[in-house]
Amino acid sequence: MSAFAARYGPWALVTGASSGIGAEFARQIASRGVHVVLVARRAERLAALAHEIEGRDGVQTLVVAADLTQDNAVDTVAERIGTRAIGLLVNNAGFGRSERFIEQREHNYDRMLDLHCRAPLLLTHRFASPMAERRHGGIIFTSSTAGLIPTARLAHYSATKSWGHFMAQTLHAELRHDGVDVLSACPGPTDTEFFNDGESHPSKGSRIIRWQMTQPSDVAHAALAGLGRTTVVIPGLSNKLIVALLRLVPAHFIGRLTDRAMRKVMQARHS
Ligand SMILES: NC(=O)c1ccc[n+]([C@@H]2O[C@H](COP(=O)([O-])OP(=O)(O)OC[C@H]3O[C@@H](n4cnc5c(N)ncnc54)[C@H](OP(=O)(O)O)[C@@H]3O)[C@@H](O)[C@H]2O)c1
Incomplete structure (x- = not known):
C-alpha cells in the first residue's frame, strides 16, 4: 500500500467528479491506490469515469448521481456510501458566471450558496469526525484565486470561494492534532467546462487570462502534492504572481481594479 493510500484511504469522496478538476482529482487519487466515490448530477459521465478508473487502477468505485443543491442530497450520498470509510473528502463541485450582482438571478444565488457552502459544510461535518477517530484523513476545498482576491462581477462567487478557503484554513488548525490534513486549493482560470455556461471562453478577450490558464490535471496534481505539506495551494506560477502582486x-x-479587468473580459466575450 502507498503512503498516500495509508494516510488518505481506503475511500475518497470527490464531488463534481463528472468533469474538469473533479474528474482529474478522481483519476489521480485512484492512481495512488485509493477507492473513489464519484458524485455529480450526470450519471453517465460518472459511470464512464468509473469504468476507466477501475480498468486502469484496479481500485473500486461507487457512482452516486446527486444534485448537491437539493435539501436531502448529503443524506442520500451518505446512505449510498454506507460503511465505506472515507479517508479523503474533496469538496470540489461548483459553478460560476461573471455578471453584475444586480443582474444575476436570485435562483442562481441560492444554488451557489447550497453547492459552494451548505453541501461542503454538511459533508465535512459528517466525515471529519470519523477521520479524527481513525487518526488519519484529508479534506480538500476547491476554492479559487477569486476566494483570495475580492473579485468584482463575481461578487457572490468570490465570497463563497472565500468561505471554502477560510474553512480549510481554520479546520486545518483544529484537526491537525487529530491527524487530519486540510487544504485550500485556489486555482486561477482553468481549462474546463466551467466556462461552457452559455458564454465563450474568457481567454478570448484577455491576454492575462490566457497567461494564467491552467490545466485541470495540473490543479489536481498540485493540490494532492500539497496535502499534508501546506494549507494553501495556488497552482501555476502566473497565478501565484498575480495573487502576490494584488495582495500589495x-x-x-x-x-x-478587478471590476475594470472583468468588464473588459466580459465585453470581449460578448463582442
Ligand atoms: N475552471 C476554473 O477556471 C476554476 C477556477 C477556480 C476555481 N474553480 C472551481 O473548481 C471547481 C471545479 O470546477 P471545474 O473548473 O472543474 O468546472 P466543471 O468542469 O464545470 O466541473 C464542475 C463540476 O461540478 C459538478 N456540479 C455542478 N453543479 C452540481 C450540482 N448541483 N450537484 C452536484 N454536482 C454539481 C458538475 O457535475 P454535473 O454537471 O454532472 O452535476 C461538474 O462535475 C469548482 O468549485 C470551481 O468553482 C474553477
Missing part, C-alpha cells in the same frame, strides 16, 4: 494593492482599490 490597498483593499479599497482591489475591487475597482
